[in-house]
Amino acid sequence: MDFQTFLQQFVNALSLGSLYALIAIGYTMVYGILRLINFAHGDVFMVGGYLAFFGISSFLIPWWLAFALAIVLTTAFGVGLERVAYRPLRDSPRISIMISAIGASFLIENLAIVLFDARPKAFPVAEFFAKNYVIGGVYVAGISLLIPIVTAVLLAVLLWIVNRTKTGMAMRAVSTDIDAARLMAIDVNRIVSITFAIGSALAAIGGIMWALKYPRLEPLMGIMPGLKCFIAAVVGGIGSIAGAVLGGLLLGMVELMTVAFLPELTGYKDAFAFILLIVVLLVKPTGLLGKNQGEKV
Amino acid sequence: MKKRFSLLTLAAMMAAGISLVGCSGSGSTDKNVIKIGVFQPLTGANGAGGAAEYEGTKLANKLFPEVLGKKIQLVVVDNKSDKVEAANAATVLAQKEKVNAVIGSWGSSLSMSGGPIFAEAKIPAVAVSATNPNVTKGNEFYFRVCFLDPFQGTVGAAYAFNTLKAKKVAIIREVSNDYSVGLAKFFVDEFVKLSGNKNAIVATADYNTGDQDFSAQLTNLKQFEPDVIFAPGNYTESALIIKQARALGIKAQFIGGDTWDESSFLTVGGSAVEGAVFSTFFANDKPINKTSEAFLKAYREEFKKEPAAGSALGYDAYLVILDAIKRANSAEPQKIRDALAKTKGFEGSAGEITINAERNADKAAVFKTVKDGKFVFLTTVKP
Numbered sequence: 001m002d003f004q005t006f007l008q009q010f011v012n013a014l015s016l017g018s019l020y021a022l023i024a025i026g027y028t029m030v031y032g033i034l035r036l037i038n039f040a041h042g043d044v045f046m047v048g049g050y051l052a053f054f055g056i057s058s059f060l061i062p063w064w065l066a067f068a069l070a071i072v073l074t075t076a077f078g079v080g081l082e083r084v085a086y087r088p089l090r091d092s093p094r095i096s097i098m099i100s101a102i103g104a105s106f107l108i109e110n111l112a113i114v115l116f117d118a119r120p121k122a123f124p125v126a127e128f129f130a131k132n133y134v135i136g137g138v139y140v141a142g143i144s145l146l147i148p149i150v151t152a153v154l155l156a157v158l159l160w161i162v163n164r165t166k167t168g169m170a171m172r173a174v175s176t177d178i179d180a181a182r183l184m185a186i187d188v189n190r191i192v193s194i195t196f197a198i199g200s201a202l203a204a205i206g207g208i209m210w211a212l213k214y215p216r217l218e219p220l221m222g223i224m225p226g227l228k229c230f231i232a233a234v235v236g237g238i239g240s241i242a243g244a245v246l247g248g249l250l251l252g253m254v255e256l257m258t259v260a261f262l263p264e265l266t267g268y269k270d271a272f273a274f275i276l277l278i279v280v281l282l283v284k285p286t287g288l289l290g291k292n293q294g295e296k297v
Numbered sequence: 298m299k300k301r302f303s304l305l306t307l308a309a310m311m312a313a314g315i316s317l318v319g320c321s322g323s324g325s326t327d328k329n330v331i332k333i334g335v336f337q338p339l340t341g342a343n344g345a346g347g348a349a350e351y352e353g354t355k356l357a358n359k360l361f362p363e364v365l366g367k368k369i370q371l372v373v374v375d376n377k378s379d380k381v382e383a384a385n386a387a388t389v390l391a392q393k394e395k396v397n398a399v400i401g402s403w404g405s406s407l408s409m410s411g412g413p414i415f416a417e418a419k420i421p422a423v424a425v426s427a428t429n430p431n432v433t434k435g436n437e438f439y440f441r442v443c444f445l446d447p448f449q450g451t452v453g454a455a456y457a458f459n460t461l462k463a464k465k466v467a468i469i470r471e472v473s474n475d476y477s478v479g480l481a482k483f484f485v486d487e488f489v490k491l492s493g494n495k496n497a498i499v500a501t502a503d504y505n506t507g508d509q510d511f512s513a514q515l516t517n518l519k520q521f522e523p524d525v526i527f528a529p530g531n532y533t534e535s536a537l538i539i540k541q542a543r544a545l546g547i548k549a550q551f552i553g554g555d556t557w558d559e560s561s562f563l564t565v566g567g568s569a570v571e572g573a574v575f576s577t578f579f580a581n582d583k584p585i586n587k588t589s590e591a592f593l594k595a596y597r598e599e600f601k602k603e604p605a606a607g608s609a610l611g612y613d614a615y616l617v618i619l620d621a622i623k624r625a626n627s628a629e630p631q632k633i634r635d636a637l638a639k640t641k642g643f644e645g646s647a648g649e650i651t652i653n654a655e656r657n658a659d660k661a662a663v664f665k666t667v668k669d670g671k672f673v674f675l676t677t678v679k680p
Contacts, residue, residue: 005520008545012512120533122564132544141544214509215540216533216565224507259513266503266514267472 001260004137009260015144017252018151019213023206023229024236024244025158026199032239033175033195035094039101040081041203042226043108046219048074048204049123049211050116056124063126071204078200079193087189112219123215143212150209151245154202158241167194175239224270231277237290246288251276331364331628333618334372334390336401336411336422341378346403346607350425353611354400356592356599361615364622372396380410387411391418397628398423398621400614403607405429412436421621421634423614426578426607433656440637440656442613442645446476449554449576450483450529452662452678456574457484457525458491460676461550465499467523469514469538471530472503480529480554499523504534511538512545519547529554536566543569550574563670571670576662579606579647580674585663588616592646606647613645648677 001009023045030038051073055066085104089097131142162168173181174191182188210225211217228251236247251273258265258272265272280287335354337347351373358371372394376383383402390396391414399415399422402408408427415422416438424432424441433439457463466488471477485498499521502514515538518526526542526549528535539551553575562570581603584590592612596604620643621636622628640652648661661677 002520005516008516008519009513012510012516016510016512120561120565122561122567125567132546134546139544139546214537215567216509216537218533256510256513260517263502263514263517267505269505269508 006260007136008138009256011138011140011144013253013256014249015140015147015213015252016256017249018148019206019209019248020225020229020232020251021245021248022147022151022154022202022209023225024232024248025154025241026202026206027230027233028236028238028241028244029158029195029199029202031233032241033171033192034086036086036097036101037230038199039098039226040085040105040108041199042222042224042229043105043112044074044078044081044200044203044222045207045210045225046112046217046222047077047108048200048207049217049221050112050121050207051204052208052211053121053123053217057121063124067208070208071201074204074207075197075201078196078203081200082192082196087192109219109223116217116219118219121217123211123217125212125215129212141213143209147209147213150205154205155241155245158198161198162241167191171195228270228273231273235277235280235287237287240287240289240291243287243289250288329367331367331369331622332372332394332396333358333369333615334374334394334396334399334401334420336374336376336383336386336390336399336408338378338383338403338407339373339375343378343404343407346426347376347378347401349605349607350401350403350611350614352600353425353592353596353604353608353613354615356595356608357612357615357619359599360591360595361619364619365626365628367628369619376402376407376411378404378407380406383407383410384414387414391415391420396420397630398618398633400611400618401425402427405432408432408439412439415439418630419634420630421618421637423618423637425610425614430657437656438634440617440652440658442617442647442650442658442660443578443610444658444660444662446554447479447483448657448659448680449662450480450485450527451487451680452576452664453480453527453529453552453554454484454487454491455680456576456664456676456678457527457550457552458488460678461525463523463525463550464492464494464497465521465523466497466525466527467499467518467521467549468501469511469518469526469528469530470501470503471506471534473506474530476554476556477529481527484527484529504530504538506531506534508534509537511541515542515545515547519545523549525550525552527552530556532557532559532562533565536562536570539566539573540569552576558665558672563667563672566667568670570667572666572668574664574666574675576664576678577606578663579604579609580663580665581609582672583674585648585674585677586644586646588613588644589646609645609647613647613650616645617643617650649679 027041051070052066055061055069085100089100129143133140170186170191232247232251233244236243254272254276258269337351339347374386374389376386405427408424416436421438426443428446468481470481500518551573555577557575558577584593621633625632625636643650651659653659661679664675665672666675
């Protein structure tokens with residue numbers, strides 16, 4: 001493999017990895033606050049992609065407006081999901097709320113099959129994103145350049161919110177001890193809703209970015225990215241925002257480099273993602289950037 | 298020597314035929330009617346497919362109602378998309394109706410249900426669009442007028458070598474899909490044979506069903522600078538592959554199979570799939586030969602809609618049997634069978650048909666390309 005090919009593969013991996021990172025942040029946020037693995041996250045991601053699609057294709061509104069509306073609506077959808085499926089179970093055993101999350105995931109997927117039709121839809125990609133750039137012999141699609149930037153900006157914004165604002169402080173408090181936080185007059189429901197709003201907005205942005213990069217929508221499109229990004233979040237240290245980004249980038253690298261260097265093993269590409277998860281969990285159970293928090297009693 | 302031998306066999310066969318006609322009670326009861334059984338699912342899950350094929354057969358019967366001075370009567374039985382019902386329906390055709398030949402069925406498993414019954418009754422059957430190899434395998438009385446899926450790999454290679462003059466070819470296949478792997482294998486075998494160069498296949502890449510990112514595989518292929526990339530697979534993955542290949546600056550010609558013949562291929566692929574070429578069963582935007590022209594005209598007049606590939610093949614199945622009866626100069630089932638087995642270069646509406654030793658059709662495949670966001674007929678390619 002010559003250097004230029006390697007560079008191309010590196011760029012491919014970076015672009016895929018930052019997309020994973022973007023979605024993984026949403027997982028990690030919700031987990032950090034509620035200790036809940038939101039299995040429906042991948043489906044919220046799918047809803048975001050479809051809403052943007054309907055905005056552009058059915059209502060013929062400009063793409064930027066469609067994207068903004070899709071993000072707002074998906075956010076509302078995510079907050080609503082928390083209200084209906086998770087909040088009533090907040091004081092139940094954790095296994096119940098997890099089963100509720102799995103149920104919600106199946107419900108959304110199957111509703112999408114009924115409402116959106118199971119046949120794949122082509123996502124209309126604006127000329128602006130479809131443009132290709134050649135930099136030093138390396139081909140980069142416009143959208144592949146955009147994704148790492150979007151991820152970096154969102155990462156900075158999130159770190160600022162969590163560490164520098166009052167809401168962020170409340171989030172951290174809820175994350176540490178939900179009952180103590182309530183005693184300190186923190187409106188836990190509001191903080192949880194805000195967390196879900198942020199997580200769902202990230203899923204919507206991820207869904208739109210995904211649809212721009214791979215312009216094919218189908219109701220089950222969220223399952224595999226959802227699973228992969230969950231792995232990314234766990235590898236990076238679930239609950240840690242920077243860890244999710246690191247995990248996403250790492251996962252993208254592992255996947256692409258497997259195919260690049262070991263083409264015979266392409267069929268096992270997804271298996272390598274899971275092997276990475278197992279290895280990290282064996283060596284460092286809290287994930288790469290995870291803090292060791294004692295089991296809460 | 299060879300000629301004398303064939304004359305001799307012909308004479309022997311004719312003698313045998315005369316003696317058979319003389320004493321056997323098989324064939325139609327009315328001496329002036331030849332019965333062709335239509336063995337199709339007209340109701341149930343496969344009803345639409347069966348109906349499309351039957352439309353083609355019915356049209357052919359309307360246009361060519363007679364052979365050897367006898368009237369041809371279609372005997373329609375509905376196998377109800379059910380394997381057990383199919384066996385019953387086949388028995389009705391073979392024993393009660395005593396048909397001379399059978400057309401059908403849509404769906405390989407339904408055809409296989411009827412297969413042993415037709416074989417036992419020594420009645421030749423012609424499957425229309427059943428693609429499972431087991432339909433004709435080991436059954437001396439079952440034929441088909443469509444090609445088997447992997448056969449498209451063979452014509453794809455012929456197109457790449459003869460028309461595109463390709464020297465270096467790369468393959469990208471869906472490794473978990475028999476269709477894709479089969480096409481790729483036939484393509485490689487044929488291309489190596491045609492070019493006489495074992496290294497003509499410069500690279501092979503795999504992907505899994507449902508994958509969306511192919512950039513790593515494509516970057517690997519790009520290093521080898523292939524002239525042609527053969528990419529048999531589902532239309533959505535294939536469209537994404539071509540799109541991503543163009544984004545990586547790969548200029549190679551893409552070739553695929555009939556799975557691309559689907560409008561989503563165009564919408565997902567957009568401008569990237571312009572010029573992509575694939576083999577398929579049938580073209581209706583442009584007649585490919587005289588039979589096709591007559592079929593398209595008659596079909597549109599009769600049914601006021603565009604024909605499906607199944608209808609064209611249903612039409613061809615009838616004509617192939619008619620042709621066999623003419624060549625056999627007899628409507629005796631055994632003789633029709635023997636004549637069917639010798640079908641060579643028959644001009645059907647969906648391409649020329651030659652029945653090979655496995656009783657499958659070696660036929661020219663239709664090639665289409667994408668032009669201005671539409672599928673257009675390009676050429677036909679013989680194996």
